[in-house]
Amino acid sequence: xxYFDAASSLPPHPVATQALLAALDDGWADPSRPHRxxxxxxxxxxxxxxxxxxxxxxxxxxxxxxxxxxxxxxxGVAGALAGRARAGRELLVSAVEHSAxxxxxxxxxxxxxxxxxxxxxxxxxxxxxAVAAALRAASRGPALVCVQSANHEVGTRQxxxxxxxxxxxxxxxxxxxxxQSLPWGRVEGGWSLLAGSAHKWxxxxxxxxxxxxxxxxxxxxxxxxxxxSGRAPGxxxxxxxxxxxxxxxxxxxxxxxxxxxxxxxxxxxxERVPALVPDVEVVGAAEERLPGIVTFSCLYVDGEALLHxxxxxxxxxxxxxxxTSSTLTPxxxxxxxxxxxxxxxxxSLPPGTAEQDVERFLAVLPGAVAGVREQxxxxxxVTVDAGEPDGGHGALTVDALGRRCPVPxxxxxxxxxxxxxxxxxxxxxxxxxARLDIPAWCDMRGQEYLGEAPHGAGPGTAYRVRRVx
Amino acid sequence: xxYFDAASSLPPHPVATQALLAALDDGWADPSRPHRxxxxxxxxxxxxxxxxxxxxxxxxxxxxxxxxxxxxxxxGVAGALAGRARAGRELLVSAVEHSAxxxxxxxxxxxxxxxxxxxxxxxxxxxxxAVAAALRAASRGPALVCVQSANHEVGTRQxxxxxxxxxxxxxxxxxxxxxQSLPWGRVEGGWSLLAGSAHKWxxxxxxxxxxxxxxxxxxxxxxxxxxxSGRAPGxxxxxxxxxxxxxxxxxxxxxxxxxxxxxxxxxxxxERVPALVPDVEVVGAAEERLPGIVTFSCLYVDGEALLHxxxxxxxxxxxxxxxTSSTLTPxxxxxxxxxxxxxxxxxSLPPGTAEQDVERFLAVLPGAVAGVREQxxxxxxVTVDAGEPDGGHGALTVDALGRRCPVPxxxxxxxxxxxxxxxxxxxxxxxxxARLDIPAWCDMRGQEYLGEAPHGAGPGTAYRVRRVx
Numbered sequence: 050x051x052y053f054d055a056a057s058s059l060p061p062h063p064v065a066t067q068a069l070l071a072a073l074d075d076g077w078a079d080p081s082r083p084h085r086x087x088x089x090x091x092x093x094x095x096x097x098x099x100x101x102x103x104x105x106x107x108x109x110x111x112x113x114x115x116x117x118x119x120x121x122x123x124x125g126v127a128g129a130l131a132g133r134a135r136a137g138r139e140l141l142v143s144a145v146e147h148s149a150x151x152x153x154x155x156x157x158x159x160x161x162x163x164x165x166x167x168x169x170x171x172x173x174x175x176x177x178x179a180v181a182a183a184l185r186a187a188s189r190g191p192a193l194v195c196v197q198s199a200n201h202e203v204g205t206r207q208x209x210x211x212x213x214x215x216x217x218x219x220x221x222x223x224x225x226x227x228x229q230s231l232p233w234g235r236v237e238g239g240w241s242l243l244a245g246s247a248h249k250w251x252x253x254x255x256x257x258x259x260x261x262x263x264x265x266x267x268x269x270x271x272x273x274x275x276x277x278s279g280r281a282p283g284x285x286x287x288x289x290x291x292x293x294x295x296x297x298x299x300x301x302x303x304x305x306x307x308x309x310x311x312x313x314x315x316x317x318x319x320e321r322v323p324a325l326v327p328d329v330e331v332v333g334a335a336e337e338r339l340p341g342i343v344t345f346s347c348l349y350v351d352g353e354a355l356l357h358x359x360x361x362x363x364x365x366x367x368x369x370x371x372x373t374s375s376t377l378t379p380x381x382x383x384x385x386x387x388x389x390x391x392x393x394x395x396x397s398l399p400p401g402t403a404e405q406d407v408e409r410f411l412a413v414l415p416g417a418v419a420g421v422r423e424q425x426x427x428x429x430x431v432t433v434d435a436g437e438p439d440g441g442h443g444a445l446t447v448d449a450l451g452r453r454c455p456v457p458x459x460x461x462x463x464x465x466x467x468x469x470x471x472x473x474x475x476x477x478x479x480x481x482x483a484r485l486d487i488p489a490w491c492d493m494r495g496q497e498y499l500g501e502a503p504h505g506a507g508p509g510t511a512y513r514v515r516r517v518x
Numbered sequence: 519x520x521y522f523d524a525a526s527s528l529p530p531h532p533v534a535t536q537a538l539l540a541a542l543d544d545g546w547a548d549p550s551r552p553h554r555x556x557x558x559x560x561x562x563x564x565x566x567x568x569x570x571x572x573x574x575x576x577x578x579x580x581x582x583x584x585x586x587x588x589x590x591x592x593x594g595v596a597g598a599l600a601g602r603a604r605a606g607r608e609l610l611v612s613a614v615e616h617s618a619x620x621x622x623x624x625x626x627x628x629x630x631x632x633x634x635x636x637x638x639x640x641x642x643x644x645x646x647x648a649v650a651a652a653l654r655a656a657s658r659g660p661a662l663v664c665v666q667s668a669n670h671e672v673g674t675r676q677x678x679x680x681x682x683x684x685x686x687x688x689x690x691x692x693x694x695x696x697x698q699s700l701p702w703g704r705v706e707g708g709w710s711l712l713a714g715s716a717h718k719w720x721x722x723x724x725x726x727x728x729x730x731x732x733x734x735x736x737x738x739x740x741x742x743x744x745x746x747s748g749r750a751p752g753x754x755x756x757x758x759x760x761x762x763x764x765x766x767x768x769x770x771x772x773x774x775x776x777x778x779x780x781x782x783x784x785x786x787x788x789e790r791v792p793a794l795v796p797d798v799e800v801v802g803a804a805e806e807r808l809p810g811i812v813t814f815s816c817l818y819v820d821g822e823a824l825l826h827x828x829x830x831x832x833x834x835x836x837x838x839x840x841x842t843s844s845t846l847t848p849x850x851x852x853x854x855x856x857x858x859x860x861x862x863x864x865x866s867l868p869p870g871t872a873e874q875d876v877e878r879f880l881a882v883l884p885g886a887v888a889g890v891r892e893q894x895x896x897x898x899x900v901t902v903d904a905g906e907p908d909g910g911h912g913a914l915t916v917d918a919l920g921r922r923c924p925v926p927x928x929x930x931x932x933x934x935x936x937x938x939x940x941x942x943x944x945x946x947x948x949x950x951x952a953r954l955d956i957p958a959w960c961d962m963r964g965q966e967y968l969g970e971a972p973h974g975a976g977p978g979t980a981y982r983v984r985r986v987x
Contacts, residue, residue: 050554052547052555054547054548054551054553054555054556057547057548057551058546058547058548058753059546060546060547061542061546061757066539066542069538069542070535070539073530073535073538077527077528077529077530077717077723078521078523078526078527078529078834079523079526079527082523082526082834082836083822083825083826083829083842084523084825084829084834084835084836085519085829085834086521086523086834087523087834116585116586116589116724116752117585117751117752117753117755118752118753119743119751119752119753120585120751120752123740123741123751127740127741148743149741149743149751149752152741152742152743152751153741155741156740156741246753248546248753253724253755253757253758254546254753254754254755254756254757254758255585255722255724255725255755255758256724257752270740271592271596271625271739271740272592272596272618272621272622272624272625273621274588274617274618274621282586282588282589282592282618282621283585283586283587283588283589283618283726284527284586284587284588284715284717284723285723286586286722286723286724286758287723288722288723289722289723289724289755289758353552356552356553357552360552360553360554365547365551365553365554365555365556366553367551367553
């Protein structure tokens, strides 16, 4: 059963399981106790910290084990902001950060702080110049910059070392969410804080890493205790920590060779999917990218239906489409990149992925997409406008209010041929994905997107498209 | 190697290890994903929640898995306070709560809230009347009461059901830290919130429980996400959660029989230690107590030296003496109870403790205590007061400034015979334990404790004792 959702979570690495089992015997006692069992636990904890610090490229006393990568990010953001409270109150985050960073930013805003979102290009990349501009513009004094090392949805690597230089020049610390890239290598450059998550490299889910470089101002927020330098309260889960450190070391041993192999498989998917499936957009950076992630979006496809079709074929993938999410909004990453979100599929290959599984995926994908496209929703009411408000050309209004993606785009594509070239189709829609997908459809189809307007006094938005071809 | 520090942490229960291993195969994926691996993980998580809720005696949707018992307490206290922010700002905690609750209280105070500490009797018990009085007196409006189900240092059980009635009558929620008692059974009574910690029953250290009864106002504080009802952000460690739930169910099956057996062993220790070791005070409730915990304090003994002596004999125990703690203050529990802290030993027997190990402990303890007593610190300067300020009786001052416990009490006992009956000994000391131990010594020895006063302009405190016998 090929599992292609590695960016979400990996099965335990064999070394993690072995280390966990071994450490269950010696790592269960309280490492702060002076008795023999406590000392054994302490030795394991210290050794795990040294191994993890070596893998990260930091001093052991800079590294704290947290209970998850999310917790590492929440603690890191809050602690760095509190440590810099006198210097500034503005938190700068890239628009494509993991939701854990965005949630921490929301909490900062709710507590009266300021948050600036730094935009990305169409490949999802944060430009160092954009960081520099945001630092200059930070009205409340820049306190902290958060940029991930690589994106979890589209695989784009960020220019962390250059961004760190920009931050250093401004005297502002940089926190790097390294969750996706840490299995593949150290994060180079002069960052100040770094977070990682063990289950992204085959370690246990209950272990994260928070690194705070010496000299970085940091003030823990909320209740603390004497454990983990006062940065992660609560009894340490040492067997899980040992498993996390051991498996990080193990995956790093094969990282270079496996990265090259997976990148080759991903290149194959990137090249062949557009040829195999009509109306597909491959998104994310073509060059500076993680080895195992490839993301594409398919026009006229319901994301959830496609996931289920692929699941039935035995492939576990992920999606940033709104139709698969309880929030009803498309992935904030795809939105920030301005790319199509409908029919979105993220394929993230775990280390060891077999070539024939990728070939089989490529073999079943066209049929899965075609099958979902066949189940198109029944036509929505189409109203031909009575007047000719648009310079004498034909005009049509499609009422897709209350209809979920991909219906608005499907209906747009269905009726565009019914107006003459130069004519305008107006799509009324209240699904948030339409805002992203209608312009993306125009881009892909060579039609002209005229913009959006409120839909009179009613709900939803009117999106206007002029037929060009 | 007998391990008698069960109240600190237990070795993994065999059922926990088996369940962990089994769940590693099926529980590593993201339970919020719709693919097959995600659904398998979700099934395991749901089943674990049902099992844990059954053991606690609550509805599954009232129970959240957290990353530790400490985190459950921090989250529970903060969330309950935030949910009640309009009703009141005063947090009431018993004086013998676990440090995790006290740290949460400190954070509340630092954020501008009020904290009332509810005192205990000499056995460590919180009287329901004391809770009622504290609720009436809460100047800023009572927001939340925190009382543990049983004390972690001396084993005393609290009258939770009665306290819950008092709280309900006042319309104030009660949070129960059930970490120590949960392995032995449900917490009865009308509490509103409850916290537990899996490594206290042989589950993994990375799992805690937070139960919030329906109808309890609760507002999560800080960043949240969609996991665990918004109360525990971050990817769930499902194998650990499965192991926690399975081992709780397993220990409960033997709980009644094992509780009776351990209580018998503890009774034996409670009875025989005072006969075997001179100058010992057994502390904690004689009746309403946890099965496996017994605590006693030995006069004229350095706590750390005694722990090491027992460790060399192969016994891992714990201590609330200041001489073993990096904080240099004696246990806040012993202080609140007003009992002797020096030479303090907590014996907490794990389930399955063999009778012969207890017998061997009783056999080696007298020698261990005697050995430590022989290494008494060299005499400190003793100054015979020039005048006779105390009604014509003799007077002596012992200068123990800068000396750590148990030196002040050792020197007091050494010189008391050098003043006549009616005479006064003044002990100058700056070790915080002296405030507890000098009155406790007077109690045990039938001498009269006259009180303390600042030591002139110098450091430390002057403790005055009148010789009676």
